[in-house]
Amino acid sequence: MSFIETEEQTALREAVAALVKKYGQQYFSDCARQGRKTDELWQEAGELGFIGVNLPEQYGGGGAGMYELAIVMEELAAGGSGLLMMVVSPAICGNIIARFGTDDQKQRWIPGLADGSITMAFGITEPDAGSNSHQITTTARRDGDDWILNGRKVFISGVDQAQAVLIVARTEDAKTGRLKPALFIVPTDTPGFEHQIIDMEMLNPEKQFTLFLDDVRLPSDALVGSEDAALSQLFAGLNPERIMASASAIGMGRYALDRAVEYANDRTVWKTPIGAHQAIAHPLAQGKIELEMAKLMMQKAATLYDAGDDWGAAVPANMAKYAAGEATAKIVDQAIQTLGGNGLTVEYGLAALLPLSRLTRIAPVSREMILNFVAQTSLGLPKSY
Incomplete structure (x- = not known):
């Protein structure tokens, strides 16, 4: 595992960030309030090859892996438009069909999953x-x-x-x-x-x-x-689910942290920006540290999964999901606290993240079940359920 992303990975990250900048959090929240889907963003992401970046080239995908798909998910969420179906359609369903489907199933479903014209729950x-x-x-x-x-x-x-x-x-x-x-x-x-x-x-x-x-x-x-082998097939889809849930949470945390830092630099009280005060700066710095640690574990899980090590990826994938959920829930709360009353306004778009960030500690697997899993598999403690 390299700590330096390749030129292709860096270019992908920049390209996704540029795409989501055209839409952003306001687009995402407007769609939700108006009962619309994020069809425009989904379609454009598909046309650019982002949705199916992890799927086999021979069926219309990008031929990369979960590391690259996690980049897409993280950058979309960091831009304020985290698409939940990225976790489900190309990551869970796409990976399972690509690995275990028949030739006919791959021909029928993967090209559409890759370009976004087909979405699978x-x-x-x-x-x-x-x-x-x-x-x-x-x-x-x-x-x-x-x-x-x-x-x-x-x-x-x-x-x-x-x-x-x-x-x-x-x-x-x-x-x-x-x-x-x-x-x-x-x-x-x-x-x-x-x-x-x-x-x-x-x-x-x-x-x-x-x-x-x-x-x-x-x-x-x-x-x-x-x-006769669906249990192993099922869990081959759940590792990508946890990796993508981590990427979504990390991106959401980055979005909230960026808004808080921007505000803390601009908001001046008593002749100095509020970000100069340790009561504001330290919790944000702590959030940055915890996000980066969660991201490293997510990258480890994605690297192991892409290397074909399903079991080796399971523990870091669950650890990443846990760490990302905990960090993001704290960051969103602290971001709102940093903005004070403004943190609860529609204009700044942070209050709407409260239930979404809280969800990162519950789904797609709860923090408690992750702790059960880690206790059993990593520590060798007796199974509790």
Whole structure:
């Protein structure tokens, strides 16, 4: 792992920053308040090759890796327009299909995922399973050559802007009766598939949904990979999810920190900028340090993942997610405190980040489950759940 980004990575970072500067936080919040999607930004990012930078070149992607996709996510968020579906569509779904899909599935889905003309959501969380993905109850059973899916999912992002959802279901072992996880691509116009919006106290153009699957009939080629190996396939998609969630949080933290520093340099009280006072400067400096440490762990996770080390990437990916969430939640709070009353105004755009920054400590995996994972895998402590 190099601490110096390549010329290509530096150029990518600069190009994404230049793109998002055309849109920014005002565009993002206007879309959310007006009930619009960030279609213009998504489309332009796709046309420029940013969305699919991690996907195989032979299917229209950029041929790079998660390190580069994390650059895209971080810079979008640092510019005030962090796109949640970047975490889901090219990172989780794109990586899983690229690694485990058939040639036909790759030809059908990856070019669209790469250029942004196709968006795919990801459905794993269930009302009664929560973080325990081993206990999901959405089932898939054979009916001739077809599959029949039944179940319910909750807190599924961006279904209203997706053409398909990658659903985690369970098949039944005919010999033992044991239920095993498997992955299915479900087009959103499939009969029996319904979605319902969940009202959230967050200013975000990308919404959350409950999914209902009632006798959803799928052809045999809807199954991604082997029905006997889907657990490993599933977690091969969750490492990118954590890396991208880290990148999003780091970018959001950078945005809030930049606004606070700008204000602290300009706002003068008692004949000196408020940034000269240690009560203002030290918490911001601490936030900068914690963000940079989280970013290093994210880069380590992305480097290991791109090297093909799924298990080696798992611990740093979770650590990065934890560190980025903790740092960003503190930075957003401190940025608002730095601005005082202005921090709560629409004009400065920081108050809207409060619930979004708080979310970084909850999703896509909670800080508590990360601590459980690290305690068990890194410290060798007994499993607690």
